Amino acid sequence: MNLADAIDASRDRLRQRLGARAPRTAILLGSGWGALADQVTDAVDVPYAELPAFPRLRVGGHAGLLRAGCIGARDVIVLAGRQHAYETGEADGMKGAIRTLAAAGVTTLIQTNAAGSCDERMRPGELMLISDHLNLPQRSPLCGEPGDERFVDMGDAYTAALRTAAQAAARAAGIPLHEGVYAWFLGPQFETPAEIRMARLLGAHAVGMSTVPETLLARHAGLQVLALSLLTNMAAGMDTQPLSHAQTLACARAGQAQALRLLQAVLAALPA
Numbered sequence: 001m002n003l004a005d006a007i008d009a010s011r012d013r014l015r016q017r018l019g020a021r022a023p024r025t026a027i028l029l030g031s032g033w034g035a036l037a038d039q040v041t042d043a044v045d046v047p048y049a050e051l052p053a054f055p056r057l058r059v060g061g062h063a064g065l066l067r068a069g070c071i072g073a074r075d076v077i078v079l080a081g082r083q084h085a086y087e088t089g090e091a092d093g094m095k096g097a098i099r100t101l102a103a104a105g106v107t108t109l110i111q112t113n114a115a116g117s118c119d120e121r122m123r124p125g126e127l128m129l130i131s132d133h134l135n136l137p138q139r140s141p142l143c144g145e146p147g148d149e150r151f152v153d154m155g156d157a158y159t160a161a162l163r164t165a166a167q168a169a170a171r172a173a174g175i176p177l178h179e180g181v182y183a184w185f186l187g188p189q190f191e192t193p194a195e196i197r198m199a200r201l202l203g204a205h206a207v208g209m210s211t212v213p214e215t216l217l218a219r220h221a222g223l224q225v226l227a228l229s230l231l232t233n234m235a236a237g238m239d240t241q242p243l244s245h246a247q248t249l250a251c252a253r254a255g256q257a258q259a260l261r262l263l264q265a266v267l268a269a270l271p272a
């Protein structure tokens with residue numbers, strides 16, 4: 001099946017499973033944010049395996065799950081599981097998934113991730129709203145796309161009005177929320193201290209191995225994007241602690257409750 005047919009088939013399957021629901025907000029869960037899926041009420045689960053345009057995932061035994069339902073009063077789709085560019089060397093692993101969401105009527109993508117802080121003022125366990133990004137690998141999931149739409153304007157990649165709403169929600173909930181630039185590294189290895197010095201010189205506040213490809217796909221598909229990082233460590237060379245995935249997950253677990261509280265407050269505050 002080619003990608004266009006797979007997206008049509010995925011959209012039809014999704015619509016059939018959603019019934020009368022018409023969620024306009026999708027949330028892509030990154031490391032440390034997975035428990036949000038437990039807060040969805042009135043849930044309908046659609047395994048990625050039922051959606052031909054979605055990636056087949058094998059990381060950590062999770063096959064990928066789309067869960068539709070409500071968080072508070074908002075109709076949402078929650079995506080648990082993403083394919084990272086470091087798994088395949090290609091940046092387009094989430095292309096079919098994001099285009100399916102757009103075809104099914106989603107207009108806003110909220111992304112979440114775990115990231116390393118490269119700003120001394122932003123500490124592990126704290127949260128950062130992504131204001132902009134650095135696509136350091138200079139990879140794009142849009143390579144090979146036809147048409148003028150491929151020349152996506154990235155001047156407002158992370159919609160300013162959504163960021164303002166998110167900051168207001170964080171303030172009202174009493175949750176500190178930094179804001180800064182996310183630098184994408186391809187991974188899967190962590191960065192070297194020299195690479196982190198470079199990223200800081202270039203204006204990065206946090207570094208991670210995800211999110212940017214999905215932002216490019218979402219903007220190309222006409223979605224608005226809001227993105228939140230849970231800072232799980234000081235980046236390489238800024239701390240004596242060695243970096244590991246286990247350390248990322250342990251810190252993510254510790255910061256998770258506040259991260260979820262923030263996300264709920266943001267969802268309640270976003271424009272309808």
Ligand code: HPA
Binds near residue numbers: 115117185207208236
């Ligand atoms: N670097 C890249 N990705 C990450 C980090 C980091 O320090 N922490 C969590 N994800």
